[in-house]
């Protein structure tokens with residue numbers, strides 16, 4: 001029996017997608033082979049690869065002057081690749097709103113001046129800090145944010161106005177959750193395993209003019225965006241099966257009304273859960289209301305033992321992966337696109353019952 005999986009990532013995938021993948025597992029189309037067994041240079045795979053790129057472009061309405069790259073190494077490798085490729089003048093601005101944003105900031109320090117514009121560390125990242133524009137570096141190479149904070153459950157509901165400085169956004173846990181205006185960004189990156197597919201591939205959407213020729217430098221070939229761009233992300237073997245799965249997820253999104261429909265679906269789920277928390281005397285959400293995430297809903301009872309009991313009983317009742325990140329504890333329900341409304345409603349009902357009994 002499948003459970004309601006609230007994992008932050010790798011996370012729940014649409015059941016229809018898993019069934020489709022299962023039906024094609026032994027033989028994809030009439031190719032006589034599984035996608036996993038196919039050459040990445042084959043005609044069959046090319047259709048999958050280019051199809052995934054075209055679908056992402058369509059679903060996210062990505063303008064023509066942006067390139068879509070498939071890279072391995074997770075979001076973590078982007079913490080390195082971004083400063084390595086984008087720092088020309090050697091300075092960039094950072095807002096530190098959680099662990100991932102913090103890592104992006106500290107990795108960038110290896111490559112140049114990484115200015116801390118604001119942080120919400122003082123209150124365990126429970127809010128998105130106000131940004132003082134006079135602190136922005138006017139000639140920075142880029143301005144980095146982590147748009148949705150997977151661990152702490154906060155989100156930037158409006159983007160920093162960086163003027164001519166390219167905005168770089170870690171969208172690992174919010175990509176495809178709602179429509180975005182890609183033209184406001186210089187670079188968007190997201191590992192697949194939250195809201196897009198299985199782990200193994202990270203998607204980078206980069207404005208063409210930010211792709212630099214680094215062939216005369218000592219920078220590792222595999223860390224240069226230009227290599228991926230020139231080779232359509234086929235310089236070496238890409239994570240073919242992950243890309244195939246992302247394509248199926250994108251087809252599912254398109255069939256279900258695209259990103260506007262995803263947004264409405266996600267807002268409905270988030271409202272059910274936040275209302276359940278706000279109407280409870282036992283559970284509370286530690287995040288400043290206006291900064292609450294649409295994807296990762298954190299909550300606590302205030303008592304560690306009771307949190308543990310809740311997580312254990314929830315698991316028995318078929319709600320799994322509700323423990324908060326190991327660094328913060330408490331509970332976290334990740335409610336990505338593939339989580340059905342019924343799953344969230346059932347969790348809210350379970351929380352109510354638990355409160356009555358404890």
Ligand SMILES: *Cc1c(COP(=O)(O)O)cnc(C)c1O
Pocket residue numbers: 009073074075076077100146148149150170171172173191194
């Ligand atoms: C999960 C996550 C990461 C880390 O991703 P890896 O693929 O494990 O490197 C980084 N940023 C955000 C926002 C995430 O949610």
